[in-house]
Structure formats: structure tokens, C-alpha cells
Amino acid sequence: MKKVGVAILGLGVVGGGTYKILTEHREFYKKIHGIDISVVSVLERKKERATALGLDVSKIASDISEICNNPEVKIVVEVMGGVEPAKTFVLAALNSGKSVVTSNKELFCKYSHELEKAAKSNGCGLFYEASCVGGVPVIRTLIDNLQGNKIMSMMGIINGTTNYILTKMASEGVSYKDVLKEAQKLGYAEADPTADVEGFDAAYKLSILSSLAFHTKIPHTKVYREGIKDVDLLDLKYGNRFGYTLKLLAIGKNSENGIEVRVHPAFVQNSHPLASVNDSYNAVYITGDSVEDVMLYGRGAGALPTGSAIVGDIIYCATHDNFNYSTFENNEDADPSIKFITNFESAYFMRFDAEDKPGVLSIVSSILGKHGISVAQVNQENEKKGGTVPLILITHETYEENVKKAVEEINGGKVAKVVSVVRVVT
Amino acid sequence: MKKVGVAILGLGVVGGGTYKILTEHREFYKKIHGIDISVVSVLERKKERATALGLDVSKIASDISEICNNPEVKIVVEVMGGVEPAKTFVLAALNSGKSVVTSNKELFCKYSHELEKAAKSNGCGLFYEASCVGGVPVIRTLIDNLQGNKIMSMMGIINGTTNYILTKMASEGVSYKDVLKEAQKLGYAEADPTADVEGFDAAYKLSILSSLAFHTKIPHTKVYREGIKDVDLLDLKYGNRFGYTLKLLAIGKNSENGIEVRVHPAFVQNSHPLASVNDSYNAVYITGDSVEDVMLYGRGAGALPTGSAIVGDIIYCATHDNFNYSTFENNEDADPSIKFITNFESAYFMRFDAEDKPGVLSIVSSILGKHGISVAQVNQENEKKGGTVPLILITHETYEENVKKAVEEINGGKVAKVVSVVRVVT
Numbered sequence: 001m002k003k004v005g006v007a008i009l010g011l012g013v014v015g016g017g018t019y020k021i022l023t024e025h026r027e028f029y030k031k032i033h034g035i036d037i038s039v040v041s042v043l044e045r046k047k048e049r050a051t052a053l054g055l056d057v058s059k060i061a062s063d064i065s066e067i068c069n070n071p072e073v074k075i076v077v078e079v080m081g082g083v084e085p086a087k088t089f090v091l092a093a094l095n096s097g098k099s100v101v102t103s104n105k106e107l108f109c110k111y112s113h114e115l116e117k118a119a120k121s122n123g124c125g126l127f128y129e130a131s132c133v134g135g136v137p138v139i140r141t142l143i144d145n146l147q148g149n150k151i152m153s154m155m156g157i158i159n160g161t162t163n164y165i166l167t168k169m170a171s172e173g174v175s176y177k178d179v180l181k182e183a184q185k186l187g188y189a190e191a192d193p194t195a196d197v198e199g200f201d202a203a204y205k206l207s208i209l210s211s212l213a214f215h216t217k218i219p220h221t222k223v224y225r226e227g228i229k230d231v232d233l234l235d236l237k238y239g240n241r242f243g244y245t246l247k248l249l250a251i252g253k254n255s256e257n258g259i260e261v262r263v264h265p266a267f268v269q270n271s272h273p274l275a276s277v278n279d280s281y282n283a284v285y286i287t288g289d290s291v292e293d294v295m296l297y298g299r300g301a302g303a304l305p306t307g308s309a310i311v312g313d314i315i316y317c318a319t320h321d322n323f324n325y326s327t328f329e330n331n332e333d334a335d336p337s338i339k340f341i342t343n344f345e346s347a348y349f350m351r352f353d354a355e356d357k358p359g360v361l362s363i364v365s366s367i368l369g370k371h372g373i374s375v376a377q378v379n380q381e382n383e384k385k386g387g388t389v390p391l392i393l394i395t396h397e398t399y400e401e402n403v404k405k406a407v408e409e410i411n412g413g414k415v416a417k418v419v420s421v422v423r424v425v426t
Numbered sequence: 427m428k429k430v431g432v433a434i435l436g437l438g439v440v441g442g443g444t445y446k447i448l449t450e451h452r453e454f455y456k457k458i459h460g461i462d463i464s465v466v467s468v469l470e471r472k473k474e475r476a477t478a479l480g481l482d483v484s485k486i487a488s489d490i491s492e493i494c495n496n497p498e499v500k501i502v503v504e505v506m507g508g509v510e511p512a513k514t515f516v517l518a519a520l521n522s523g524k525s526v527v528t529s530n531k532e533l534f535c536k537y538s539h540e541l542e543k544a545a546k547s548n549g550c551g552l553f554y555e556a557s558c559v560g561g562v563p564v565i566r567t568l569i570d571n572l573q574g575n576k577i578m579s580m581m582g583i584i585n586g587t588t589n590y591i592l593t594k595m596a597s598e599g600v601s602y603k604d605v606l607k608e609a610q611k612l613g614y615a616e617a618d619p620t621a622d623v624e625g626f627d628a629a630y631k632l633s634i635l636s637s638l639a640f641h642t643k644i645p646h647t648k649v650y651r652e653g654i655k656d657v658d659l660l661d662l663k664y665g666n667r668f669g670y671t672l673k674l675l676a677i678g679k680n681s682e683n684g685i686e687v688r689v690h691p692a693f694v695q696n697s698h699p700l701a702s703v704n705d706s707y708n709a710v711y712i713t714g715d716s717v718e719d720v721m722l723y724g725r726g727a728g729a730l731p732t733g734s735a736i737v738g739d740i741i742y743c744a745t746h747d748n749f750n751y752s753t754f755e756n757n758e759d760a761d762p763s764i765k766f767i768t769n770f771e772s773a774y775f776m777r778f779d780a781e782d783k784p785g786v787l788s789i790v791s792s793i794l795g796k797h798g799i800s801v802a803q804v805n806q807e808n809e810k811k812g813g814t815v816p817l818i819l820i821t822h823e824t825y826e827e828n829v830k831k832a833v834e835e836i837n838g839g840k841v842a843k844v845v846s847v848v849r850v851v852t
Contacts, residue, residue: 145567
């Protein structure tokens with residue numbers, strides 16, 4: 001029986017989950033896949049993490065070179081996160097002829113070309129399903145299933161922490177700050193939540209997914225990014241009256257005019273499949289020219305779901321002889337021939353504090369009209385507060401820049417002040 | 427550049443869609459995948475189908491042997507449907523060293539072992555993503571992504587025609603017969619709708635999917651099957667009051683006690699992701715021991731979505747040198763060591779015509795209790811009709827056989843007659 005030795009770099013949440021899956025399923029994989037996969041080495045400074053997993057401390061390598069020089073190791077699993085020392089270690093493994101499976105979105109997003117070049121020149125595999133959306137099979141699907149499509153767009157809820165926070169805010173009417181505190185207590189959010197709540201994590205993933213979908217390197221620096229820190233409970237409430245749910249969406253679109261990639265809060269209609277993706281669940285909704293719409297849904301994080309993606313890659317690597325690589329000849333720069341669209345087209349939800357007197361709607365909608373924005377729905381709430389009432393408009397599709405100009409003009413007048421502007425997916 | 431000649435057997439809906447995708451994307455595939463894929467031959471008796479696609483009639487082969495002997499043909503696409511002559515043609519192609527991509531669920535479900543044996547012994551690939559759930563990437567996901575999991579269960583809406591009918595019945599309050607007539611007029615249902623509405627189509631697909639998920643051949647003859655012909659509008663209405671939506675579900679479960687596979691109408695809670703899978707959309711909800719829950723959603727049929735799955739397989743086949751096969755050494759018989767569970771465990775929706783007098787609920791629930799069935803919710807509707815009123819119960823989980831015995835005993839008495847029993851997914 002073919003023996004496949006695995007080394008795991010980092011025994012944190014995902015490394016531990018991967019170790020657990022591989023160990024508990026060893027006999028199952030022998031029976032089903034005809035291969036004997038075992039963890040033969042780990043790199044982890046905290047010895048107690050290894051012993052807590054029941055791992056023999058003799059398997060703890062003293063450094064990466066010990067793993068690179070170990071002939072039993074066929075596949076190196078990198079689950080350390082961050083760029084360094086992960087990058088140095090992954091390159092060392094590839095250059096020693098080991099295939100690599102990684103969950104490291106930041107590393108792969110920033111250095112895919114350099115890593116794939118090393119993998120290719122050494123005849124090794126480089127797999128990264130676990131880098132995006134945990135257990136959701138989106139990378140394999142893009143590479144080996146939808147690869148006959150021209151992908152027109154993808155919309156994803158690809159960060160579990162922010163989706164948990166927005167779901168709680170909506171269902172329990174609790175403010176962003178309070179839900180964040182609770183999420184941190186429960187371990188659903190980091191002590192420093194910046195990467196999640198400001199959309200960096202989603203932007204890295206969108207960079208990887210849209211590069212695959214659109215067949216050109218989309219650097220994360222090209223992703224327009226807005227987080228959820230300023231999401232106001234009142235907007236969730238008013239949006240709900242129009243049948244909308246607020247999500248942090250990662251959106252990639254590809255058309256003849258160019259490519260647009262953006263991460264920001266957006267309203268989706270309650271009837272859209274993405275609207276019911278709640279709590280820490282994630283989903284990616286992909287539209288291709290042949291397949292039409294496909295949605296992939298599941299656990300976007302967690303020890304075992306992410307471990308499932310890693311182990312899927314390990315078995316794939318162990319049972320295939322030839323590996324595919326993307327063909328992007330760049331790391332952090334985009335192909336100069338690609339045009340990135342920044343003046344997005346979207347519908348908008350606009351909330352105003354308006355003077356409580358007749359004619360205000362006429363003035364506001366006249367200014368909007370002047371900037372090419374037509375109004376689809378209006379709601380004038382009867383909730384007076386300090387002399388003003390809330391006025392809520394949903395616009396038809398228009399351009400981001402038109403909205404900015406209209407907001408400026410309305411705020412410059414006296415009858416209404418813009419409180420919130422939220423993009424609406426149509 | 428690598429040239430890949432494709433022959434298509436059958437230019438019906440899916441064959442035509444596949445031809446269209448391959449032809450229109452030829453330059454795109456050269457650029458992106460570095461291969462030149464072209465349709466070099468077709469087998470189709472109706473010449474007008476070829477000419478309608480703009481296909482040169484010189485490419486119409488006179489018989490299968492012409493295709494088998496054509497050295498330009500590397501991949502044969504079988505989209506004829508039915509067992510014969512498809513089986514003979516597929517075996518001939520494999521035995522001539524051609525890889526095969528098929529959308530034929532009945533053929534693959536009934537003869538997977540024979541076909542895979544021929545593929546393996548000839549070093550050819552045999553691909554069948556399009557045989558199940560159209561453009562939804564469920565087969566590749568099971569083989570190359572979730573293969574490190576022990577799959578515990580799958581629940582699918584895997585027949586578009588029945589989902590269209592049930593969605594229409596629920597949203598418009600129209601009877602089964604009337605919606606079916608309309609669906610036939612629109613081409614969403616066949617003139618003879620038996621295969622769809624009686625669940626045969628779903629049973630074939632469940633056979634293939636559960637064989638892959640549970641790593642043992644699950645013959646379609648082991649699938650318990652009930653169609654949607656007897657679905658009563660009133661049950662949809664009353665179910666809705668409990669927050670349920672009715673779907674034709676294909677369910678596969680694997681536990682230490684054995685395997686159960688069944689296709690039947692069932693209520694799912696409105697908050698379950700499957701409840702919002704409407705119209706002709708399909709979805710498969712898979713639960714694995716590591717990945718937890720994954721749902722794959724999309725178009726389960728249609729020329730281009732199914733063509734997308736076929737073309738995905740063609741490109742995969744053209745870009746991989748080694749192919750995997752399942753290991754089931756049987757076609758239509760199950761491994762004798764597998765125990766199939768037929769006394770399903772489920773919750774139930776039960777509707778009675780009950781006498782309109784006090785004490786009826788007590789009698790009915792006492793009989794249920796005697797058979798080990800406990801009641802979770804009750805609804806006594808105030809809708810008198812011919813001396814009786816509707817009484818609706820939702821039970822906790824119990825066994826199918828208990829329900830049958832209780833129904834018999836209740837129907838043998840005078841106070842209530844059972845009108846409908848519908849399984850409820852909990």
C-alpha cells in the first residue's frame with residue numbers, strides 16, 4: 001500500500017483539526033482510498049499543543065530543514081498563517097520536492113506566482129482549497145468543474161465573524177459594539193478583530209477566488225474594501241421593511257468593460273439564497289455563462305471544516321500524478337491590460353434625516369434626478385426625532401459617483417441630511 | 427498545442443448545448459487551458475438537428491464504429507439517455523481507447539461497474555458529473571473534495587420538474603394536476619411524466635450519489651420511492667402554518683445500523699436552506715463528519731447548465747493523465763454485508779378528518795402513545811366540513827412502522843380518519 005507521510009507546520013486550530021482527522025481516519029483511508037496517510041512530523045514551538053493532541057513529542061521537528069530532509073515526508077501542510085516565516089518554509093518544502101497544502105490566504109494571495117513557480121519547477125503539487133471559505137468546496141469547483149465557463153460574477157459571504165455579527169445584530173437588535181464584545185468572549189472574533197471587521201480577510205479570499213474565476217491575477221490591493229464597523233442597527237431595521245437583509249459581501253464582476261472587485265456591506269433581497277446564509281455559515285454565489293447560477297454553502301472556518309478541505313487536498317495530491325497550476329505570471333501586480341472598474345453600478349438604499357414638512361421628497365428626488373438617479377421606492381417613516389423624520393429611498397441602478405455627487409448636494413442644502421448609504425444587490 | 431477531438435452521441439437538448447459551449451468557447455479554451463477542443467464527429471439520426479446547430483453534415487458519422495475508428499476522437503460524449511444503445515456505444519468507445527463523458531444517469535446507475543472496468547482496463551477516463559443534478563458540482567465535490575469525510579447523510583432536491591410543480595402549487599395554490607398540465611405545455615415536464623413525478627429520476631441520481639458518498643454500490647432498486655402525484659394542496663397549506671415547506675427529497679443516510687436511501691415528499695422547516703430552493707433549481711445538502719454541513723445549489727437541468735458539467739469533465743479529462751475509478755465490484759446488486767434500513771426514523775405530519783366533539787384529541791393521542799409516538803404540536807382547525815374538522819399533528823421522531831400501526835388502529839375506530847401522513851425532516 002502506498003505510504004504518504006505528512007508534516008504539519010503549526011498545530012493551532014486548523015493544524016490540530018487536520019491532525020485529528022488524519023489520525024482518526026487512517027484505517028478508513030486505507031480501506032477507501034488505498035493509501036496509508038500518517039503524520040510523521042510537525043513543526044510547533046509549543047510542545048503542549050502536540051501532547052494535548054496525543055502526538056509523540058519525538059515527532060516534533062527542530063526546524064524546517066529536518067522536515068525537508070525527511071524522506072518519509074511527501075506532503076507538507078502549512079497552517080501557520082501570515083507571510084513569514086510561512087513563505088520561507090513553503091518554498092523550502094517545495095524546493096526539497098515536497099508537495100504543499102496550505103490554508104494561508106494571505107500568503108497565497110500575495111505570492112501565488114512565486115510559490116506556483118517553485119512547485120512547478122520541482123514537479124510538486126501546491127494546493128490551497130482551505131485558504132478560502134473553509135469547508136466550502138469553491139476552489140476545486142472553479143478549477144475542475146466550472147472551468148468551461150466564462151464566469152461573469154461571484155458574490156460571497158466569505159467571512160464567518162462578520163456574518164455572525166450581522167446575523168446577531170439583525171435577529172436580536174443588538175448594536176455592533178455589543179455583539180462584537182460577545183463574539184470575542186465566545187472566541188468567534190479575535191481580540192484584535194481588524195482583519196475580519198474591516199474586510200481584509202474577505203479581500204484576500206476575493207483576490208484568490210476572482211483570480212481563478214477571471215483567469216488573471218487580481219491583487220488584493222485592487223479590492224475596494226469597506227468593513228462593518230459603521231453598520232447602524234436602524235439601517236438593518238429600515239432595510240428589513242423593504243424585504244432586505246444586510247450582509248458583508250465580496251463581489252467580483254467581469255465584463256467587457258473591465259473587472260470590479262469589492263468588499264462592503266450590502267442589502268440583498270430576502271428571497272435571494274444569500275440572504276438565508278446566517279451565523280458563521282459562508283456561501284459563494286457564482287454566475288457563469290453556461291452553468292447559470294451556482295451557490296456553494298457551508299462552514300467557512302473551524303478546525304474540522306477547514307481540516308476537511310486540507311485533507312481533501314492531501315488525498316487528491318496523493319492520488320494524482322500530474323498537477324495543474326494557474327498561469328498568472330505575477331504576484332502583487334495586475335496584468336496592465338486589465339481595466340479595473342471603480343465607478344461601480346449598483347442600486348442604493350439612502351436614509352435621510354429630513355425636515356418634517358411637505359415638499360422635502362420633491363426637493364431630494366429632484367437633486368437625485370439631476371445626477372441621473374431615479375427612485376424605485378420611498379418610505380417616509382412617522383418617527384419624529386428632534387424636528388426631523390427619517391426618509392428612506394431605494395434607487396434604481398446608478399453609478400457610485402452619481403450618488404456621491406448627489407449626497408454632497410443634498411447635504412449642502414437644508415431640507416435633508418444623508419445619514420446612511422448602503423449598496424443594494426439587484 | 428494539444429488537440430482534443432470530441433465526438434457527441436446524440437444532439438438533443440444536452441448534446442446541442444454541449445456542442446454550442448464547445449464551439450463558442452474554442453478560442454477561450456485555447457487561451458486559458460492551452461488545449462484546442464473541437465467537435466470532430468457526431469452520431470445523430472436527425473440530420474436537421476446537426477444543421478440547426480450550424481454543424482457541417484460531413485461530421486455526422488454513419489455508425490459508432492466510424493467514431494471508434496477515428497483517430498482524431500479522444501473523448502466521446504454520450505448524451506443519448508436510456509440503457510440501449512447507449513451502453514453498447516459507450517463500451518465500444520472505451521474498448522477503442524476513447525475516454526467517455528456521459529450524462530446518462532440510468533446507464534451509469536445500472537452499469538457503473540461494467541463501464542468502469544472497461545475504462546480502467548483500457549486506461550481511459552469515464553466521467554459522469556452531468557448524470558446528477560445538471561450544473562451543480564456534486565460528483566466532483568464528493569470525489570475530490572469531501573473524500574476525507576465519512577459522509578453521514580445527504581438530502582437533495584434533485585429533480586427539477588417536481589420542484590417546479592411543488593413550488594407552483596405552494597405559491598399559487600393550484601392543484602397538482604393543473605400545474606402538471608401547465609408544466610407540460612411549457613416543456614418543463616415530459617408528455618409522460620412518470621420518470622419525474624414518480625421519483626424514478628431522483629432514485630437513479632440518489633443511487634449514484636449515495637454510492638459515491640457511502641463508498642459502496644447502492645443499487646437504485648434499494649431506494650424506497652414515493653412520488654408527488656398524491657400531494658394534496660391542503661397539506662401544503664396546513665404545513666405552512668407550522669412553518670414547513672413541502673419538497674420531493676432524496677435522502678441517503680449512513681450509520682452504524684446500516685444505510686437508508688429514500689425518495690419521497692417531505693416537509694422541511696422554512697429556515698432550512700433547502701426550503702428556499704425553488705422552481706427548477708436543485709440542491710444537495712451533505713453532512714460529513716469533518717466538513718459538517720455543505721450545500722451545493724444550482725440548475726439541475728437544461729442545455730447549458732448540464733453542458734457546463736459535461737464540458738468541465740471534458741477539460742478535466744484532457745488535462746489529467748491518470749483517472750480514478752470507484753471500487754465497487756457490482757452493478758445492480760449491493761454488497762451482501764450492507765444492511766439497508768427500511769423502518770425509517772422520522773417525525774411526521776398527520777392530518778385527520780375528526781369528529782367535531784371534545785375528547786377526540788385525547789383518543790387519537792392515546793393510540794399514538796400506545797405505538798410509541800409522542801406528539802410535538804397540534805392544530806385543530808375550525809373548518810367544519812360534513813360533520814368533521816381537520817385535526818393536524820406533528821409528531822416527535824418515531825419509526826415508520828409505528829406510524830403505520832397507529833394509522834391502522836385510528837382508522838379502525840370511529841372518531842378520526844387519517845387523510846395524509848407526510849414525513850418531516852427534523
